[in-house]
Amino acid sequence: MKARPKILERLMAELRQHQRFCVVGHVRPDGDCIGSQLAMTLALQAEGKQVECWNEDAVPSKLRFLDPDHLLRKPRNNGEFDCVIALDCACMERLGRAADCIGRRKILLNIDHHPSNTRYGDINWVAARIPSTGELVFRLLKELGWSITPQIADCLFTAVSTDTGSFQYPTTLPSTYHVAAELVKRGANLAKICDEVYQSYSLSRVRLVRHLYNKFRLTHRDQVAYFWLKQADFARTGAAKEDAEGLIDHIRAIEPVVVAIVFEEVSPELVRVSFRSKRPDVDVNQIASQFGGGGHAAAAGARIAGRPLSVQRRVLAAVRKALDAAGT
Numbered sequence: 526m527k528a529r530p531k532i533l534e535r536l537m538a539e540l541r542q543h544q545r546f547c548v549v550g551h552v553r554p555d556g557d558c559i560g561s562q563l564a565m566t567l568a569l570q571a572e573g574k575q576v577e578c579w580n581e582d583a584v585p586s587k588l589r590f591l592d593p594d595h596l597l598r599k600p601r602n603n604g605e606f607d608c609v610i611a612l613d614c615a616c617m618e619r620l621g622r623a624a625d626c627i628g629r630r631k632i633l634l635n636i637d638h639h640p641s642n643t644r645y646g647d648i649n650w651v652a653a654r655i656p657s658t659g660e661l662v663f664r665l666l667k668e669l670g671w672s673i674t675p676q677i678a679d680c681l682f683t684a685v686s687t688d689t690g691s692f693q694y695p696t697t698l699p700s701t702y703h704v705a706a707e708l709v710k711r712g713a714n715l716a717k718i719c720d721e722v723y724q725s726y727s728l729s730r731v732r733l734v735r736h737l738y739n740k741f742r743l744t745h746r747d748q749v750a751y752f753w754l755k756q757a758d759f760a761r762t763g764a765a766k767e768d769a770e771g772l773i774d775h776i777r778a779i780e781p782v783v784v785a786i787v788f789e790e791v792s793p794e795l796v797r798v799s800f801r802s803k804r805p806d807v808d809v810n811q812i813a814s815q816f817g818g819g820g821h822a823a824a825a826g827a828r829i830a831g832r833p834l835s836v837q838r839r840v841l842a843a844v845r846k847a848l849d850a851a852g853t
Contacts, residue, residue: 529668532648533650533664533665533668536634536636536648536665537665537668537669539608539634539648540569540608540669541669543574543607543608544574544575544607545574545575545605545607545608546569546574546575546576546577546606546607546609546610547576547577547578547579547604547606547608547609547610547627547630548562548565548566548569548576548577548578548609548610548612549562549578549579549580549600549610549611549612549614549620549627550562550580550611550613550614550620550623551613551619551620551621552580552619552620552621553582554582554584554585554613555585555613555687555688555770556683556686556688557613557657557658557659557684557687557688558580558612558613558614558684559580559584559585559588559597559680559683559684560588560659560680560681560682560683560684560685560687561612561613561657561658561659561661561662561680561684562578562580562597562612563578563596563597563680564662564663564666564680564684565612566578566596566597567596567674567676567677567680568671568672568677571671571672571674572671577598577601577606578598579598579600579601579604579623579626580597580598580599580623581599581600581621581622581623582621582766583597583599584597585767585770586727586765586767587721587722587725587767588721588722590721591679591683599622600622600626600627601626602625602626604626604627604629605629605630606627606629606630606631607630607631607632608630608631608632608633609627609630609632609633609634610633610636611634611635611636611637611645611646612637612658612662613636613637613639613658614635614637615637615639615641615643615819615820616641616645616819617643617645632647632648633646633647633648634647634648634650635648635649635650636650636651636658636661636662636665637649637650637651637652637658637661638651638652638653638654638655638656638657638658638660639653639819639821640653640810640820640821641810641813641814641818641819641820641825654698655698656685656688656694656696656698657685657687657688657689657701658684658688659680659682659683659684659685659688660681660684660685660700660701660704662681662684663681663685663704663708664704673711674712675711675712675713675714677711678708678709678711678713679712679714679717679718681704681708681713682705682708682709682713682715683718683722685704685705685708686705686718686722687722689701690774691723694823694824695805695823696821696823727764729762729763729768730764730768732761732762732764733754733758733768733769733772736758736762737772737775740753741776744845745841745844745848746781747779747782748781748782748783748784749784749785749786749841749844750776750777750779750782750785750786751785751786751787751788751841752776752786752787752788753787753788753790753833753837754769754772754787754788754789754790755790769787773785773786773787773799773801774801777801777803782803783802783803783804783848784800784801784802784803784807784844784848786800786801786840786841786844787799788833788836788837788840793832794831794832795828795829795830795831796828796829796831796833796836797826797827797828798813798816798818798827798828798829798836798840799824799825799826800812800820800826801823801824802822802823803823806851807847807848807851808822808847809821809822809823809825810822811847812825812840812843812847813825813826813827815843816829816839816840816843
């Protein structure tokens with residue numbers, strides 16, 4: 526039998542011995558973050574632990590079915606915890622306001638799968654080869670021998686599915702399919718998850734998609750596709766920030782495109798940039814790291830200070846350089 530890694534032994538000991546927990550995740554949470562946070566919270570509660578589940582931002586509408594009891598809440602200043610668990614978050618800054626509210630703690634556990642993780646916890650389990658944090662949480666709960674209920678299975682299947690692009694991204698491993706199968710055996714409701722996550726769109730999101738197809742641009746021999754999301758676009762369409770999740774995949778799917786980019790205006794002097802790459806030799810994590818960001822080789826992001834056109838020029842220049850270096 527394969528020996529259990531020491532890092533898992535350490536994490537299991539901390540989870541078993543402590544009573545007061547806080548589970549936190551990154552701002553602008555996606556399916557992996559929300560699913561992992563809620564699964565861990567539910568598992569801890571089932572063990573009789575006292576648990577807070579915090580995120581600066583609300584649960585995106587398409588993921589609200591995972592949280593019928595409204596467990597996920599905004600951070601509060603008066604928290605005092607034995608153990609804080611940060612999930613799917615590459616650095617302390619990405620915790621947003623939650624980072625300022627978890628100072629009164631005995632220990633911080635950092636569980637993540639981003640290669641750019643800064644190892645900011647007291648104990649860090651960072652498995653960069655694993656395609657989702659949900660898969661790590663599943664393994665941890667199995668090793669603990671804790672019950673994985675149908676509700677927890679829904680959360681973890683959503684986490685695994687969304688961060689692998691519904692098992693389409695090249696990061697997907699054979700073990701990922703085994704995890705998905707086990708979660709279905711434990712009660713994950715595939716039909717409901719697929720309907721809520723992939724087949725239900727708000728009208729405001731459809732308006733954003735229309736904007737995307739009207740405004741996207743191609744450059745560098747059609748190998749780079751990009752578009753802008755301005756504050757006015759959200760106001761005009763009635764869309765929320767969560768409606769922009771996954772829009773980049775529409776231009777990533779264009780046949781000659783190698784790198785897709787979304788520029789999102791946060792303020793007049795700050796731009797949120799998302800990258801996707803379709804080729805392993807064009808690593809967008811390395812591109813994002815040039816601007817203080819990070820992520821994965823195929824999906825990364827950064828928040829870049831500067832005027833919009835200046836940011837656009839710098840980012841496109843870095844992407845073109847990476848494409849040229851790869852010989853595309």
